[in-house]
Amino acid sequence: MFTTIIGKDLQKAIALLNNNEVVAIPTETVYGLAANALSEEAVVKIFDAKQRPFFNPLIIHVSSVNEIDKYAEIDDLSLKLAKHFMPGPLTLLLPKKEVVPDLVTAGSNKVAIRVPQHELTLKLLQQLNFPIAAPSANPFGYVSPVSAQHVYDGLYNKIPYILDGGNCNVGLESTIVEVENDDVILHRVGGLSIEKIEEVIERKLIIKKSQKDPETSGQLKSHYATSTDLIQGNIEELLKQHQNKKIALLSFQKTYSQIAESDQYILSKEGDLNIAAQQLFKVMRILDEKKYDIILAEIFPNDGLGLAINDRLHRAQASQKS
């Protein structure tokens, strides 16, 4: 048991990490639950605090692209992606080097690596002499946290310190890709759009069917779940099917006349998918607290970050039992 403290004290976070403790850290995507990636003793505490099964591997975070080859073999195309998008919401799956503990990769010979784009966390990484392993800082299966308070709500008493770096700018977890031969395989849609990646690699991404890959946690269907039931689809149709219920609407930019305005949560009135992404997890948490009978969510446009928004809503829906 810890008394969990929220603060901006970088040196305190560093001291704890040096002491094999876990610390929640801000990134541009979502908050991470960090520990020394090279210490099994420290990494075990991440799994403990999150109640995360050991078969789910962790992403390691480094301070710059130059650090990657200490921990993994990097091919030319991966390097091109790294130079283009890091720091930023991209994670590369690469053949791991010996120094990375099997616990981090769940026994796989590939390690997931990224450089987060957050000033405070980059400073932190620069002052540590090890990389940090960090999954999203939420109890296993729940919506990822995009503020220090969200981390606190899920993990108080489980961790000593939350480094407060404000609200996450991107608001969705990183996009995960892997170069295989000359193809680039998409493992998780996320905060970096497919279009932007394809522009740089000058070829189409290969979409990996998530069902084939149950070992990757962000891919498990029981993810991003609110405790209130959530259904995604055509709102007009769904409203007809769910009469007499206390309904919350989660929409992109539109309002619906059938429902009181106070029960409608618009992610971006101006129709900007980047803003919608930034708002999504925060709004899902707000709605979950308000004890609606059901949350009805629109299908977002399937381009830019809309694809990742739809993916997260779909998983939130898939995880509900009823």
Ligand code: TXA
């Ligand atoms: O934006 C993000 O990626 C955030 C921030 C904190 O960096 N992290 C995050 O971590 O979303 P997590 O653990 O919630 O999701 C990591 C995903 C999981 O689906 C995991 O299975 C996959 O990355 N992953 C990690 N290492 C892997 C490996 N060696 N092979 C295959 N998948 C891996």
Ligand code: MG
């Ligand atoms: Mg996660």
